[in-house]
Amino acid sequence: KNEVEQSPQNLTAQEGEFITINCSYSVGISALHWLQQHPGGGIVSLFMLSSGKKKHGRLIATINIQEKHSSLHITASHPRDSAVYICAPRGDDMRFGAGTRLTVKP
Amino acid sequence: DAGVIQSPRHEVTEMGQEVTLRCKPISGHNSLFWYRQTMMRGLELLIYFNNNVPIDDSGMPEDRFSAKMPNASFSTLKIQPSEPRDSAVYFCASSTDRPDTQYFGPGTRLTVL
Numbered sequence: 001k002n003e004v005e006q007s008p009q010n011l012t013a014q015e016g017e018f019i020t021i022n023c024s025y026s027v028g029i030s031a032l033h034w035l036q037q038h039p040g041g042g043i044v045s046l047f048m049l050s051s052g053k054k055k056h057g058r059l060i061a062t063i064n065i066q067e068k069h070s071s072l073h074i075t076a077s078h079p080r081d082s083a084v085y086i087c088a089p090r091g092d093d094m095r096f097g098a099g100t101r102l103t104v105k106p
Numbered sequence: 107d108a109g110v111i112q113s114p115r116h117e118v119t120e121m122g123q124e125v126t127l128r129c130k131p132i133s134g135h136n137s138l139f140w141y142r143q144t145m146m147r148g149l150e151l152l153i154y155f156n157n158n159v160p161i162d163d164s165g166m167p168e169d170r171f172s173a174k175m176p177n178a179s180f181s182t183l184k185i186q187p188s189e190p191r192d193s194a195v196y197f198c199a200s201s202t203d204r205p206d207t208q209y210f211g212p213g214t215r216l217t218v219l
Contacts, residue, residue, distance in 0.1 A: 033208070035149075035210075041212075041213055042210070042213070043199075043210040043213075044210065045199075045207045045209065045210065047207075048206060086148075088149070093151070093162075093165070094151045096149040096151075098148050
């Protein structure tokens with residue numbers, strides 16, 4: 001069974017701060033998704049990665065397959081980054097973390 | 107492209123009624139996913155289609171749920187009979203292939219009274 005843990009559950013930051021959200025999972029996987037859910041409920045897929053690191057703008061996602069751990073980093077955070085961030089590791093099945101609610105204050 | 111289109115956006119129904127949710131994936135995408143999101147359970151994958159064929163339906167909660175994809179541009183998720191515990195937001199997503207980036211629809215908020 002693919003157990004997924006995200007930390008922290010809630011995170012409040014000041015604009016400009018560097019943000020790190022962590023995701024740990026329990027089984028071998030083929031890929032891991034990071035999703036962003038906006039306050040209005042819409043979901044955007046940020047990254048799909050199976051090894052190493054990916055970067056898109058101010059967002060960086062890393063994964064360590066051996067340690068079964070992934071991180072999502074946001075550099076120079078902005079209030080528009082306020083959202084729930086969800087990791088979804090994909091092994092034999094696809095599970096979702098409970099999400100990290102990020103609030104960035106101006 | 108208009109993105110993934112879902113209808114209706116909101117549905118309120120009474121327990122025991124049949125509910126049909128609809129999804130139009132992005133043109134050219136050959137993988138389609140149905141998800142359910144509740145406060146208690148978070149996001150859950152219900153079923154995944156590839157080239158219109160159901161590949162993994164292990165997340166479908168019970169026989170009251172069924173999903174079809176009659177062609178590459180349309181899928182339905184049906185609940186019959188509906189129960190209050192089915193109340194959730196149902197998302198449809200599509201991608202060019204399973205491990206690729208998924209594009210989510212706006213979701214259908216279902217309330218079963």
